[in-house]
Amino acid sequence: MKERLFGLISILIILFVKTGFADPRAKGGELLFDVINPFSGRFNLTVSTADYAWAWDKQNSIVYLLNNYSRSLSNLQGYTFDSPKDIDDGMDSIAWGVMTFTITSLPDQNGMGVFSFTFTLDLRDEEWSHDQTKYPGSDTHFRIDQHSSKVYAAHEGVGNTEMTNNASYTIWGIWFTNNPLQTNFKVPVTLKNRIEGQYFDFGNLIANGQQINSGNSANYQFNSNNSVNVGTTEYTYQNQRNYNFKWDYSNGNITQTGNLNLYNPQFNFNIEFDPNEKSITRNFRKVYPLTIKNSLDEVGGISTNNIYFKDPITDNAYHSYSAGNGGFVKDNAFDSLDIDILPLEHQKYGAKAVSTISYNARTYQYSGGDFSTSGTDFIITGPTTKTAYYKGAQLSSQTDAIAGNGQKKIVKTSDGYLHQVYESLNKVWYERSTDNGVTWQVMNNGQAVSANGYKAKGASIDYYTSSYNNIIIIVYQQQTFWGTAINANIYENGAKKRNEILVNYYHASGDFDIFNAKPVVSINPNAQVLIAWYVDGEIINSISESGLYYKYGYIYLYYGISWYFSWYTSAPVAMSNANYITISNPTLDTYKSGVQPFQLAYERSNTIYYRTLTDNSNYINHIQEGGVQNISSGGGYTFNNNPSLIAVNGGARVVWEGKNSSTNRNIVFRDPGYYYFWSFNSTGGYYDCLNPNINRPNNYPAYFFGWSENNNGYVLNNSLSYINIKYLGINGQYMQLNNGATPGEMYATTLNTSGSPYYFTKSPSSIGSL
Structure with a gap:
């Protein structure tokens, strides 16, 4: 506190007397408490904070946190506190913080002047009181009037303001300044x-x-x-x-x-x-x-x-x-x-x-x-x-991805789209190409046709042109928890519309790999569907159940929403005269340009058999089974295997592998309605001719068949002349010929197994252009 000249003090005394105030008795400090208009002229004072308090470390020039701050003072005539940064001549020093002051005025000998007054004062301004711009003169007074039981606040003796009991104040508010410095x-x-x-x-x-x-x-x-x-x-x-x-x-x-x-x-x-x-x-x-x-x-x-x-x-x-x-x-x-x-x-x-x-x-x-x-x-x-x-796309992990030359693996629908089924990763997959095989997309939302977690194999495909869309039917053999199921799916625009289990067979889980049902499917212009497959009775522990079975019905669009199967018989039908365990490799087709009998061929004991299956509602199974014809007899070969059949107007054409014990395999061709045989190879019999596949254009009487010889693809047209055997310009196995509106839309596809992953190769030119 600055020392005041005696004359100045006298002037202030006169001023205070005139206004009813007395000169403070306490000297020094920046926060001063004193009594005016006294009875006893004495009071008690407590100071505390329920909050934090800070002090000034002058030596290190830093603000530091105090553990606590409190004072309890009694019988005072006046009291002064130095501010934290200006500790010199005050009676005590006070900390920065939110302080609660309680003043208890003491009575005189007559018991007069007793009252209690509490207020809270926020002193958290580091610039109080040494910043003379904000706090000129720096002293803040609290004056206790024992006559009126009031307390007044003033700064540097100026502006006495009556305070309110139990109210809160700030030091900068009393001084009418702003922006307290609280950073530290x-x-x-x-x-x-x-x-x-x-x-x-x-x-x-x-x-x-x-x-x-x-x-x-x-x-x-x-x-x-x-x-x-x-x-x-x-x-x-x-x-x-x-x-x-x-x-x-x-x-x-x-x-x-x-x-x-x-x-x-x-x-x-x-x-x-x-x-x-x-x-x-x-x-x-x-x-x-x-x-x-x-x-x-x-x-x-x-x-x-x-x-x-x-x-x-x-x-x-x-x-x-x-x-x-x-x-x-x-x-x-x-x-x-x-x-x-x-x-x-x-x-x-x-x-x-x-x-x-x-x-x-x-x-x-x-x-x-x-x-x-x-x-x-x-x-x-x-x-x-x-x-x-x-x-x-167009890849497989399996060397037998399209094995089964008697099954259709690739078809072309009337919109020009190609549809292919094959095996990879022990599942059945369905792909479609909308640009004639340049690019392919996995259908069924990229998922396998078959169920997850189980093996599947032996897929076959056919199509039906409805007034709404081209419909694809895929059949395959599905492994199940208990053995084998024969499944049939309907697809429209690449999306699965129906999955139906035709039959379940019970056998040991390890026998799935040797149970080869090789289901085949064909659908006629009336949307009637015939599905046939082979059952190995030895595997299912019932030899008598060996042979060929079929299920016959039709597909229909239910309320324009989804496609369904409707079957003429609830259970599969055992084909007559075909109950042999040695049967294998069925091949099936029907004429697409008019309703004609379904054409079927199969292999039994190195012999090729053929028959027709005709829709006839007068029969209990809705199918009239034609007689069984041995079409390989007289062909000159002891071993006749792996037939492939195509339906033509009024009949069928069949090709298969023919072999004698001392010769390599040749390709044998026959019209079941004609006695003559044709036999072909392109290398003079030096290599085996394998897996023949026959197909035809939709609207032409011609037909073509191809095969793999020394891993090269060859094709021959219905001229049946050696001079017309053409190299397809592709390598691989398991050749498949797709149908088409014309020969110019027909191509050959093989599986190239020269390196993993194995991939499909389409002939660079159409069959019709060769």
């Missing part, structure tokens, strides 16, 4: 690392650029944007990895600011000056490795290209990551992650697959898996791998 008034916050469900400290956190051990405090500014950062990121407890997960904090005295994602590595906050314990905790949670990968199964399941991954801990949005080198790995995926990120609830990890992958000049199409192309959320509870599977 810091509050302790306890920082912790905790494993969920545990209560011990470990590691550290980062506060104000310094490492703070878990369980210790860091000081933060009041009314300011503060932050704490993750220090220790991972901790192993009882052999379980735990990773920093989420912020938790004491509500009511800490307010989160800025980015409100509690999972961020930085936590932004404001703090209140209340004295309650303040704490911020980084919770840790169990983590496991999470691998997200692609699988190109036909090339050994390698993972390549990209995947999309969504992590709600970060921005909860999908981002692209490389799936190479075994897949994208998130090494610290949280256990049972299911969190709310308002306004979204129950947010989890998510993975999203790409639709196609190009690898080694081949296109692989998404075909299912643990996550979809639209995104799939999931929770993990241990080390986890999520896989998206990809099917290579």
